Amino acid sequence: MPPPRSSDVLLEARSVTAMIIPNPPHIPVIVLELEDGREFTLYNVPFEIVQALNRLEEGEDVPSLGSQRETVFDVLTDLRSFIEELGKHLEHVVIDEIDYSTFLYTAKASFNLGGLYMIRRMVPSHAIxxxxxxRKPIYVSKRLVDEQEEYERAAKEEGEEDIQP
Incomplete structure (x- = not known):
């Protein structure tokens, strides 16, 4: 069930891509492709989340062992069948807040506990x-997408002005 619509339009994420930006400095990101064709990018996400999301997308249920230590995300993936009850109660995730003093986003995970709804404020990458x-839907506030696009446009224009004689 989609989240209740408020005055803020929510856009559903059609796909999720977790990667490391190849150009230095290498930055771990999550890119959400939205239903309106735009993208919403979360920068500087934990590297472990990028690895875990890529393992999920590739269908790898067993983390690559070897010299690497496992993360909580590896454990959750391995024990997915044991925590199915959690998944049954999770309805959706919504990224709809930003703290303008820290420029950190907040996501809300919505759980239906038999008619009692619980919303948990989470780190967006963890909620994703x-x-x-x-396999639950992810929504992003259109307002945040618009703001991110405007910020990136302004930053690009400023950078171009600095280069011009």
């Missing part, structure tokens, strides 16, 4: 991982 783990 849960949603992907249990």
């Amino acid at each position: 991982f849960l949603a992907r783990l249990f």
